[in-house]
Amino acid sequence: MSAARVGVVTFPGTLDDQDAARAVRHAGAEPVPLWHADTDLRGVDAVFLPGGFSYGDYLRCGAISRFAPLMGELVPAARAGLPVLGTCNGFQILCEAHLLPGALVKNAGLHYICRDQRLRIESTATAWTSAYTRGQEVVIPIKHGEGRYVADAETLAALESGGRVVVRYLGNPNGSLNDIAGVSNEAGNVVGLMPHPEHALEDLTGGPGTDGLGFFTSLLKTMVNA
């Protein structure tokens, strides 16, 4: 099988696209740059929406990006089962695009927070977490000013009962409801996370350790099994 091709989307103001491409390479797949203004997904096998401040995060994080021409292609493809991971700003965009429920608002402490965060993997039934074990504790950096996950009670209940809370904070840094750090859609192909697994790939750089690699190796595992 030839290497899986993972699209890495760049919006104006995207920052972590080079990190995202590196993560894809580290896992043994081929990163394919995707430009927000294009309408062509270039036949990729999966898509990674990296972090950053698309459109400066002006108005609301992700609010303007969700209207990008590329999103017009991505949304139906994701609904049809294309694996999509959004981290940080990518998560915010996925929520704004209604591919994931809920919203991300200003941290309860009001400040931007960059720190190495302890997390628990709650679901391994998604395209992006199958390489972990359920309940596994990992340390992955977070860095955001608007990462407090909110949703109405009904949505929260549905997420919890459907096993769609993918990652939870151990020591809630931002006031997220139910300590939620990441969620998936019903099918499990679309995952959004505030933490940055692409910054936890190597011992030399980024946060401590390599705990983030599993998100990307999971994808390859999923695709081989598919």
Added chain:
Amino acid sequence: MARAIVDVMLKPEILDPQGQAIARALPRLGFSGVSAVRQGKRFEIELDGPADEAALADIRKMAETLLANPVIEDFTVRVEGETAE
């Protein structure tokens, strides 16, 4: 040339830490008599044409899809000088 105003506030059930921080700071600064503060956004939109029904419908659409996120926010649209609808 008219101006429309869109006010966007977090829904009442969503925690507003900015408003709370202000409310908490007030007594320290010597202000009393305030029971709560909420912080939202205000957009001033300059129209090329008049603020007729068609323009306002457009702005309502804009508020709904772009300026506010209905999952967490409520909004009101009005033409400057009029009271909130």
Added chain:
Amino acid sequence: MARAIVDVMLKPEILDPQGQAIARALPRLGFSGVSAVRQGKRFEIELDGPADEAALADIRKMAETLLANPVIEDFTVRVEGETAE
């Protein structure tokens, strides 16, 4: 129990990157007829007592020292339901 509203906007001569980003995005989203957008803040202040002159004077003071940054922002204070003063 009354509610006062404080609207805070960047002074007209000050760059408003947020408003500009929105205005630039609108045509792409299919909205036409908008010549400019400015984004500001709106505060809803719940008072324990009535919104009498004393309370409003207090709120104006609060706006000046805490809610707005007079170096770059202007503000208006009004009681909900009334038009901007």
Added chain:
Amino acid sequence: MIDSVGRAAETPQEPQPYAELGMKDDEYQRVRDILGRRPTSSELAIYSVMWSEHCSYKSSKVHLRQFGTKAPKSEALLVGMGENAGVVDIGDGWAATFKIESHNHPSYVEPHQGAATGVGGIVRDIMSMGARPVAVMDSLRFGAADAPDTRRVLPGVVEGISSYGNCLGLPNIGGEVVFDPCYIGNPLVNALCVGLLRKDQIKLATAPGPGNQVVLFGALTGPDGIGGASVLASATFEDESQAKRPSVQVGDPFMEKLLIECCLELFAADVVVGIQDLGAAGVACATTELAAKGTGGMDVRLDLVPLRDPRLRPEEILMSESQERMMAVVTPADIPAFMEICRKWDIPATVIGEVTDTGRLVMTWHGETIVDIEPGTAADEGPVYQRPYAEPAGQHALNADDPSRLARPGDLGATLLRLLGSPNLASKEWVTSQYDRYVRGNTVLAQPADAGVLRIGEVMPGASETVRGIALATDGNGRYARLDPYCGAQLALAESYRNVAVTGARPLAVTNCLNFGSPEDPEVMWQFAEAVRGLADACRALGVPVTGGNVSFYNQTGSAAINPTPVVGVLGVLDDVRRRVPHGFTGPDERVLLLGETTAEFGGSEWAHVEHGHLGGLPPRFQPEVERALATVLTEAAARGLLTGSHDLSDGGLAVALAESCLAHGVGATVSLPPGDDPFVALFSESASRALVTVRPESFDAFAALCGKHEVPCTTLGTTGGAALSIPGVLDIPVETLRTTHEGTLPALMA
């Protein structure tokens, strides 16, 4: 009505508001002599900003020359002083460019925007060298930590740096936060940016080639920071200029991020002949400097400058300090490609002029000539002052007030905790957690390490692989410099140099930001002259050239100047970044070694400051040979993989270095002090040229031999491990106690 050149010639007696623009009588007269007539109001705008202290360095120039005349020989230096930023060869075809700049006063007026635009400005300087900016640092000084105004200024400054730097996607890899009452009305915000580029891709601010087009691109020009110019416009003209002219500039980091990517694409497409960022003095400065360094002539149609506020007068356009703008010189053939790239990034770009060979900078406004000058007269031939200087009256008494008279403590453990929890030594996590230190994925070391370290291998698409890395540190100690500005500046360099060396990097080059009071005060001028002399001498002695920097004068309120505060940045290179030495104690059962020699040096120390509020005596000695030998040992040992951890000794001495080393990874240590030494002196003296390192027991002999070879004293203190910092008979403190003490202070102050 427009003040054209023709009109100026006809109305020689028209009064002009040069004094309001900060020009002296003789300076104005010189402009008249140069032009052979009175300047137009636009020309006056240009000369007044170009000849300002900020742009012309008129008070500092005669001193700064020493950085060139005393510069050590360096094969690494590719571009030296005088350009937007210096460029250093770091090997394998790569070059690094870095510079530090102040944005002090704006950060006092409006902390958030002042600091944010400070970051924006220095980043554009780095872009204008043709580099990709890869990291930022910030060196900050505030008034007393518990002063009410500090609670206004500090959070705003930090938020400004955080929101702007984070949004640009530049990791923040280090800096300083220092409190001292002397900075209360004059906080210091010095921002550093470092960029990387291929050695053969250096760009310069020059406008050669008659016929080449002058393109202004980036944000629209608005009435930002032109308080002065409106004086000009309204003095000559009663009309339209009623609009408010803010002195505060607001930054748009999103625009700057697009500008970075756009510039890199322009460089890659090779469609740029010369480039200049627009900083202070905006279009006036960019056009005169580009023209002066090029073929010598330029025609500009000022009415083509795209405006945010259509009411702007030409004088105001010239002086506007609107952020996020750049100016490029482009061949006519490349203009379509240039514009296409700008369109892709949604960056407004406008041709506003053309390079000529007339030797003159000519500007028109709707057909009328409003500027016609020789650009060099504004850019290079500004006034130069030999300001008088004199040692401050109280200097002798200050130096005589030796800290040896201060009562020494009994309980050294309690003293350590008080120091560790004091605002200057407490954890800066409240600040640094607001900065993204990970973005771009190349951060090897950042806070709380002594220096920031970056991997450089993956910076540009298609870049050749290299295992090299760079290290950067900034340091400055205003108390030392107050006691002895000559030595204080040297110590700032020494500490920065040492901070780079403890990571295993070889120090290569220096940038500096000189923060002082008013140059018109002879006592301040003495401090300045001494500091520059000291820094230049120290750079020669350590073999690291100054590549650039910035001077910030007038940091004073009334007659009270800040402590002289030279802030020095050092850039070093790691031949193999995988060999970098981590910060502090990294694991148990390693030997803790102290390198260097300790004598009783308490002048300007943290101990004297925290425990006695005392500032007097003399700062620690600076011994360049010793400092150099230490750095040689550290870099050689790192390259050979002998070190498992390191930390330099500075503020608070050995005691604080030990505590911080424990806190780095939560690893305790049991140590004993060198026999015969006074424990108080051993723990709290701030003698320079010292460091702590850890080695595995089996590496000790090799390391000791290396120290012997370079004559660096090496003392075994003890062993790492356990959950406490223990010095039997002296102190025994759980690491958890160290942590709560260290980490609690700033959050409590800012709550």
